[in-house]
Amino acid sequence: MSTSTAAPPGPPTTTAPQASASAQPTCNLGRYRAPDTGQEREILCVQRPDGSALVVDYEFGNLSDGRLIAHLSPDEPAENAQIVSDLYLADDERRGRCRAVRPEDFQTTRRVTPSPSSGHGPRIVSRLQDAAGHIYCISEVQTPDHAPELRWTRSHHPCREDSFDALTLRDVVGGLEAYEPARTLTREAIARCGEDISTRRLREEAQRLADSAIVLNRGLREAVQRELRFGLVTMGDIAARCGRLRREPPGGRTGDSSWLARRIGVMPEGGQEKPCPWVHIDVLALIARNGLGICPREVEL
Numbered sequence: 165m166s167t168s169t170a171a172p173p174g175p176p177t178t179t180a181p182q183a184s185a186s187a188q189p190t191c192n193l194g195r196y197r198a199p200d201t202g203q204e205r206e207i208l209c210v211q212r213p214d215g216s217a218l219v220v221d222y223e224f225g226n227l228s229d230g231r232l233i234a235h236l237s238p239d240e241p242a243e244n245a246q247i248v249s250d251l252y253l254a255d256d257e258r259r260g261r262c263r264a265v266r267p268e269d270f271q272t273t274r275r276v277t278p279s280p281s282s283g284h285g286p287r288i289v290s291r292l293q294d295a296a297g298h299i300y301c302i303s304e305v306q307t308p309d310h311a312p313e314l315r316w317t318r319s320h321h322p323c324r325e326d327s328f329d330a331l332t333l334r335d336v337v338g339g340l341e342a343y344e345p346a347r348t349l350t351r352e353a354i355a356r357c358g359e360d361i362s363t364r365r366l367r368e369e370a371q372r373l374a375d376s377a378i379v380l381n382r383g384l385r386e387a388v389q390r391e392l393r394f395g396l397v398t399m400g401d402i403a404a405r406c407g408r409l410r411r412e413p414p415g416g417r418t419g420d421s422s423w424l425a426r427r428i429g430v431m432p433e434g435g436q437e438k439p440c441p442w443v444h445i446d447v448l449a450l451i452a453r454n455g456l457g458i459c460p461r462e463v464e465l
Contacts, residue, residue: 297322
């Protein structure tokens with residue numbers, strides 16, 4: 165699940181983007197009145213054709229000025245939409261600051277069939293496309309000394325490959341919040357490349373990802389949200405079990421829910437625009453064991 169709670173709202177849209185007839189609001193998750201404008205707004209769950217869902221903050225009654233709260237993957241429990249909505253409605257400070265919904269948000273995340281070499285630009289070996297339409301490729305690119313090497317790249321613009329940036333395998337995994345299929349595609353691309361193309365950098369990136377103590381936090385976030393759904397604990401309760409406390413006047417102490425929100429990727433770190441998709445494995449284990457009372461392996465992806 166990806167969340168978007170830090171970017172300022174974009175320009176209002178007149179209607180909800182309609183990528184397909186099957187991408188339609190299915191249920192109302194909540195309602196509030198914007199304190200600055202007095203406008204009544206509603207939180208809707210919108211199903212996408214690939215089985216995933218969007219949680220969107222719309223102007224009440226007309227599906228305009230949509231603001232993306234979260235994108236839930238197809239394998240997430242249906243109740244996660246309500247949990248996300250409840251967290252959003254409870255966050256008075258950041259509520260309403262999500263980016264505007266875009267038409268490409270309703271496009272299906274998919275693996276794109278590799279394209280043949282064209283003789284112009286990099287030869288595409290493997291590609292993925294995210295929900296926003298940006299294309300992630302394993303491509304043959306030129307190094308400063310003009311020697312070709314295999315790299316992951318990401319397009320600057322949705323559904324276009326005319327310009328791109330090279331990035332690491334970790335960047336790809338973090339952007340998609342999933343290890344697969346990027347990890348498998350990397351192994352396959354390395355295995356089928358000839359000796360005329362350097363794969364050293366890609367091999368090193370794959371090894372660093374495998375050895376890293378910094379792991380994706382999506383599984384941990386989903387586990388926390390399931391606990392919140394039962395209504396028996398709060399974010400503050402879970403943080404307190406982990407020994408993370410903050411002072412509350414007069415002289416009291418309570419669990420630091422902001423610390424937990426940042427660790428599970430629903431609130432950005434200070435100075436950052438987006439929540440971080442990563443957490444140290446020791447912190448994951450602390451929250452899993454002490455905060456949730458479960459084995460850390462249950463929340464590892």
